[in-house]
Amino acid sequence: MPTVNFIDKFGVESQIDCEVGGSLMTAAKRAGIKGIEAECGGTLSCATCHVYVDDARGMIPPASSSEDEMLEVVVAERKPESRLACQIAITDSLDGMVVRIPESQF
């Protein structure tokens, strides 16, 4: 089970063991990580599960064109490391990944 480090907007870190197979969004929500809304339930419709993946180093595939387009409406600053957590599948290669949660989702 890969461990992902979430850092919330106050800088508080949580290390979460994520079940392989789901998405980073569902893993975060199940673990009670705050600041990821995912209002559409992970269907690439709302852009409220915005996260910053600092140094993905090939851990995750790049954003699809649809994800890239939806990142357009994120409320916090869009950065090169911006991703939608619902589009990141949990695999063993995510172990040690650092995910920062933005200031706001709406």
Next chain:
Amino acid sequence: MMNAMRNVVIIGAGHAGFSLANALVESSFGGRIVLVNGEDHLPYQRPPLSKKYMSDGKHEDLFFQPKEFFETGNIVLVPDSIIAIERDSQTVIAKSGERISYDVLVLATGTSAIRISIPGDDGDVAYLDILNAAIGLRRRLSNVRRVAVIGAGFIGMEFAAGAIAKSISVSIVDNASRPMERSVSQGVSMHFRDELVKAGTTFYFQDSAVSIRRSNGKIESVGLKSGAEVPADLVLSGVGTKPNVELALQAGLLCSNGVVVDERLVTSDPNIFAIGDCAAFPTADGKSHRRITSVQNASDQARYLARRLLGRDKNPYRKIPWFWSDQGPNKLQIAGLPSDAHSFVTRRSDVGKKFSTFGYREGRLVSVESVNRPGDHALARKILEQGVSPDPGKVGLADFDLRSFFEMASSCRETGVQALNA
């Protein structure tokens, strides 16, 4: 009133009720929050019931937050239903007899599926509005080859697309002449109709179900007004929803197609608010009231109300509605309300599988429906929020660039240049 607000009682734990509790906790509200759930589950999301849940059956993915979230947030979850509101004593009464007092009461009671009455229905016509119904329906689907869907609205269309993916043959019956008639433009309707027809669905438009025929007790077919007979092992009804206003009515609150609220979401009692699918709020021109049943509306009204209760928002509630529907491989995203538009212009790319339809009223953009074009949808939300409007004569042209339009329109707004019909 706001200073005396120690006890907030929220009836209903769907997107509206949950989002309000969540927003209050996140804003460090120090009082007590009672969230009346009414169902034997943790608060959960309803939109996936007809979409993702039907395909994967993972009901644990539907919960907004785990149990600990409510405990640490000081949110009292009441797994009971409320049977009465006593406005004089500011108390609600649960079915169990428990009396819960409030300083502020919020009705987030949502909607229920309209029940149909057809001769031959032995109580086994399926509905898809709450988790228990979805669990039961999903279980039944494993023994079903043919489904008749009554109602070609969002629920019926989404369910049909999911059933087809399970190799179930689907027939859809509707009084209207095209799917999702009240909510989307003609071209969008036709696209989704054609997609389901290609996948093998039979539509019966301008027709209605008049009987259910059985053999040895089991559903065999649905008889239609036109005389057609639709073979089916299971009947799903998705003919629409009605707002849950019984409590409000019984408490003497003003209701008219929903619980009537003002532009600050206050009902006819200043200590009672209504948000989400059940709330009828004033239109921007103030001439009428409307109810919007969507996640966006529920969540935005919830967050607005949290800010307002905490004294952080004095403005009226105003948001551009947006909406989505997933039907098999096709994604529909809507910004604004197509039902407000009088004329439509469509931009196409590829071979018709991706397009956006721009709705205009008196020359101004009021809605954008995007089919498999999330980029257009994202820009449309920003464009409508800014109140700028691309020229309807140009928006459909192949060389029109929506992004350049938006960037130019917003920079003109910022610099105060009078805009602008790009």
